[in-house]
Amino acid sequence: MSSLDKLTEYAATLEALVFASDKPLRDRELQHHLPDDMHVADVMAVVMQRYDASSGVELCQVGDGWAFRTRPAIAERLQQHKTIERPLSRAALEVLAIIAYHQPITRAEIEEIRGISLSKGTMDILLELTWIKPRGRRSTPGRPLTWGTSPAFLDHFGLSDITDLPGMEDLKAAGLLRKGQILGALMDHNAGDDDASDDSDTYDSDDDGDDLDGDFLEDALLDAGYDGEADA
Amino acid sequence: MSSLDKLTEYAATLEALVFASDKPLRDRELQHHLPDDMHVADVMAVVMQRYDASSGVELCQVGDGWAFRTRPAIAERLQQHKTIERPLSRAALEVLAIIAYHQPITRAEIEEIRGISLSKGTMDILLELTWIKPRGRRSTPGRPLTWGTSPAFLDHFGLSDITDLPGMEDLKAAGLLRKGQILGALMDHNAGDDDASDDSDTYDSDDDGDDLDGDFLEDALLDAGYDGEADA
Amino acid sequence: MTDINTDPFDNDHSGHGHSGHGQPEQLALFVNLDGFEGPIDLLLNLARDQKLDLKKIAILPLAEQYLEFINNARELDLEIAADYLVMAAWLAYLKSRLLLPDPEPEQNDEIIDMTDALRYQLLRLEAMQQAAKRLQSLPKLGQARFARGAPEQFASSSASVWTASLYDLLACYGDIQSSGEAETLTIAATRLYSVEEAAKRLRHLISSMSDWTVLQHFLPPNLSKPMDVRSATASHFVASLELAREGVLRLRQDSHFAPIYLKTRDQA
Numbered sequence: 001m002s003s004l005d006k007l008t009e010y011a012a013t014l015e016a017l018v019f020a021s022d023k024p025l026r027d028r029e030l031q032h033h034l035p036d037d038m039h040v041a042d043v044m045a046v047v048m049q050r051y052d053a054s055s056g057v058e059l060c061q062v063g064d065g066w067a068f069r070t071r072p073a074i075a076e077r078l079q080q081h082k083t084i085e086r087p088l089s090r091a092a093l094e095v096l097a098i099i100a101y102h103q104p105i106t107r108a109e110i111e112e113i114r115g116i117s118l119s120k121g122t123m124d125i126l127l128e129l130t131w132i133k134p135r136g137r138r139s140t141p142g143r144p145l146t147w148g149t150s151p152a153f154l155d156h157f158g159l160s161d162i163t164d165l166p167g168m169e170d171l172k173a174a175g176l177l178r179k180g181q182i183l184g185a186l187m188d189h190n191a192g193d194d195d196a197s198d199d200s201d202t203y204d205s206d207d208d209g210d211d212l213d214g215d216f217l218e219d220a221l222l223d224a225g226y227d228g229e230a231d232a
Numbered sequence: 233m234s235s236l237d238k239l240t241e242y243a244a245t246l247e248a249l250v251f252a253s254d255k256p257l258r259d260r261e262l263q264h265h266l267p268d269d270m271h272v273a274d275v276m277a278v279v280m281q282r283y284d285a286s287s288g289v290e291l292c293q294v295g296d297g298w299a300f301r302t303r304p305a306i307a308e309r310l311q312q313h314k315t316i317e318r319p320l321s322r323a324a325l326e327v328l329a330i331i332a333y334h335q336p337i338t339r340a341e342i343e344e345i346r347g348i349s350l351s352k353g354t355m356d357i358l359l360e361l362t363w364i365k366p367r368g369r370r371s372t373p374g375r376p377l378t379w380g381t382s383p384a385f386l387d388h389f390g391l392s393d394i395t396d397l398p399g400m401e402d403l404k405a406a407g408l409l410r411k412g413q414i415l416g417a418l419m420d421h422n423a424g425d426d427d428a429s430d431d432s433d434t435y436d437s438d439d440d441g442d443d444l445d446g447d448f449l450e451d452a453l454l455d456a457g458y459d460g461e462a463d464a
Numbered sequence: 465m466t467d468i469n470t471d472p473f474d475n476d477h478s479g480h481g482h483s484g485h486g487q488p489e490q491l492a493l494f495v496n497l498d499g500f501e502g503p504i505d506l507l508l509n510l511a512r513d514q515k516l517d518l519k520k521i522a523i524l525p526l527a528e529q530y531l532e533f534i535n536n537a538r539e540l541d542l543e544i545a546a547d548y549l550v551m552a553a554w555l556a557y558l559k560s561r562l563l564l565p566d567p568e569p570e571q572n573d574e575i576i577d578m579t580d581a582l583r584y585q586l587l588r589l590e591a592m593q594q595a596a597k598r599l600q601s602l603p604k605l606g607q608a609r610f611a612r613g614a615p616e617q618f619a620s621s622s623a624s625v626w627t628a629s630l631y632d633l634l635a636c637y638g639d640i641q642s643s644g645e646a647e648t649l650t651i652a653a654t655r656l657y658s659v660e661e662a663a664k665r666l667r668h669l670i671s672s673m674s675d676w677t678v679l680q681h682f683l684p685p686n687l688s689k690p691m692d693v694r695s696a697t698a699s700h701f702v703a704s705l706e707l708a709r710e711g712v713l714r715l716r717q718d719s720h721f722a723p724i725y726l727k728t729r730d731q732a
Contacts, residue, residue, distance in 0.1 A: 008286045013309050016288030016302040020313045020610035033309060050282060054240050056248030070248040070616055078249065085617070088628040090636070096628070097637035113640065129626055157630045158382060163375075164366040166634060168641065170377050173339060175356035176638035252616035302610040304603035313613070315606035322596075323501055329596035345588060348502025348547055360631045389602040390609055398598040408591045 010034055011046035014066075018047075024065025092125050096132070100153070100165060104135035104146030123147075131156065242266055243278035246298075250279075256297035256387055293392040295383040304390065324354050328363060332385070332397055334411055336367035336378035341411045355379075363388065503551035504589050506530065511586060518587050523579045524562050527555040543688050558582075657684075657696040662703035666726075670713045676725035679704065 014030055027040045034043060044059070044066060051059045051068075058071050070078070088096070095118065098110050111117050126132045135148035149162060159165065166174065245265055250257050259272045266275060276291070276298060283291045283300075292301050302310060320328070327350065330342050343349050358364045367380035381394065391397065403409050500506040510529045511521050534552045537544055561575050603609050669682055682700055687693045704726055707713045716725040 012286060012288035012303065013306050014288070016306050016310060016610070019289050019300070020302055020310055020613045022613040047288075050287060054244060055282060056244035056246070056279075057251045067614065068251065068612075070252050071244065074245055074248045075616070077245075085627045088626045088632070092626070093628055093632055093636045094640060097633050097640060100633065101637055125626060156628075157633065158365050159630075160368055164368050164377070166366055166377055170339070170366075171634060171638050171641075173350070173352070173355065174359060174634075175352040175354075176359075176635050251612065254611040254613075254615040300612060301605070304608045307603065307608040310610060313606075313610050317604075317607060325596045325600065326501065326592060329599055330592050332599065333592065333595055345592060346502055347504030347551075347585065347589065359634070362629055362631060365630060388605045389599060390604065391602070397595075398602070399595065403591055403595070406587075406591075408588050410588075 007038070007043065007046055010038060010043050014040070014043050015047045015050075018059070018066050019068060021067075024062040024067040026065045030066065088125070089122075091119070092122050095122050096126055096149075096153075099126075099132055099147050100149050100162070103148035103162075104138075105148075106138060106144040106146050108144065110147075129156075239270075239275065239278055242270060242275050246272070246275050247279045247282070250291070250298045251300050253299070256292075256294040256299040256383060258297040260296075262298070292390070294387045295393065297383060299387060301390070320357070321354075323351065324357050327354050328358055328381075328385075331358070331364055331379050332381050332394070333400065333403060334409055335380035335394070336370075337380075337411060338370060338376040338378050340376065342379075344411070503530075503548045504585055506533070506548070507551070507582075508586050508589055508593075518590055519583065521583065521586070523582060524559060527559045527562075530555055531559070541685065543690070657692070657699040659699045659702045659706070662696070662699040663706060666700065666703050666707055667712065670707070670726065670728045673726065673728050676716060676727050679724040679726060682726065 010033070013033055017030065017033065018025055030040045030044075034040065048059050051057055056071055056074050057068055060067060060069050062069075069075070094114060095110055098113050099105055102109070102113070107118060107123075123132070129152070130150055131153040132147050133150045135146045137143040137145055154160065154162065166176075242265075246262050249262065249265065262272045262276075266272065280291050283289060288303055288306060289300050290303050292299050326346065327342060330345050331337055334341070334345070339350060339355070355364070361384075362382055363385040364379050365382045367378045369375040369377055386392065386394070394400075500509065507526060507530055510533070511518060511526055514521065514526075516522075531552055534544060534548060558575070558578055561571075562579075565575070566572055605611065665684065666682060679700060680697065683693070683696045687696055701724065704713065704715055704724070708715050711729055713726050713729055716727075717723070
């Protein structure tokens, strides 16, 4: 092998090492991966060529180590809306799951299922994420607002349709119902087994024909992002 | 600014975004950072040029997303980064392979292929690893849920698309990716249960058009292309 | 469910049921279905042993091997999962039809269909087992390919500050539904065999045993689960030690892990 090939090969190795490392790598650590007659500085000079001024990434020395960093000009632009992802709180996850499975559902009904009152922040988080949206009003006294999931919800969870959510039988079969084997096909029946049964908008999880109040239907149809087709 | 400069500039932005992330970024997220008249694919083609075979890092397409990953060829020099992998049980791995190659597939079809019922926990593990996800319901009686693999599966196994699965074409050509009752139907039939004989018709080929007709077995068995030992 | 293991001391002998173990008289005791993922998998393993092209494999000898295997297990009074027995019944039927071709040509077509179906099922499972191996050999993330070690975070278009996986959502809903229902905590009755019961049983049986008789012979019939078999074996062994101490019976074991024999003291 020519010394040029060898240099290229070792450059690739050091490049991969620095890329995969969670902290800057020192010359000493990098030298371990090189033959004695090669020097880190020479090899890194080869790597550096790839990350020239036109690249979005630069190879830089941080303290006495090497690291890749987003080029400052670009980073600054992207940084403006830097976010840190955090796992959704248990409460928010519970409310989201209940809305997903029981939509359209009123706030009072969510509280009933969970057995505790909803704190304001929980719904706010879900709204902010645009994972839930209003789904019209119940035609019961007080005309309470109902909630359902949005196309963004489907998108985030990689579902093509709300009916893709596994039913109780599927959850049980997948080992996700940890207690109680008595539930049976709860999902398929619970829409009708309480006083919600006389509501005009009772949601039947078994078919995708959403029967909705007039004005909401329009919204749904106008929503360009929504794709009713299963199996993309 | 010339359109070439503009392209270079946006290439640097997308490169920085994808390089900064440890997870694949989807086309849709990247498009958000481009003007409407530019397409992610065109811009990423420019980025791709920088990462040729001499690079230690490669730009990978993962489903409808992009990620930088170190090149498999230099894996042995990156030993220290290896994560401890909890080995999957043989059953879970077999089920994963069946889902990957036959998707979308129902639970009953998985059981039919393996000739044994699925134990609880197998699907649970695959779901927890986020390697499988629901893929809509079959339009057959009972509307059974089907399963498929997720983008995380592609990323983990270094595939850019499900068609990249090793041996996929051979298996398809050999007719070995057909679902539905084969032996089960015959066994039921011989048990004297006559109305079981039309079980084989319940498979609705709403996705890939494989239907089970009489002589497919013959095709499959006679197909010279398939070598039972095929293992590249 | 296919967890059949008659080895009273350990199940360290992995691999497939027909693996031999030292002494010939013990061989039959080591029928072990643990290594198989169902009857088709067992058949596939028997077929692989013949090192023949699966597409052309002769079904009759394969059926015979399977039936012999299951018969061995049954002779040992083992519980065999229903799946295995259904397959055995079906193969027995197939075998009879193969041996005595029907004079009606239509019926013979059916036999051809059945053997083809079985071959197909074997081929398809074989293909999937190969596929699973190939998946394992792909360059996996965290093994052969690595992600950016020090990711930097910027906003993406979805700008989601909060994140959750589908698994989180489903597991959470599973929990809600599980806990929302009226719960009756039932503790399954344990069916472990007590030493007292075993001692009682041994006292009763031992008087008729003037010859050395293997411990397993004294176990109650109809033990349906491997756990029951193990539990009964353990309690009978402990009880036999106790009865030996009392001078009711004698015990013999020729070497480590060899079968344990019992006989009554009276005829000694």
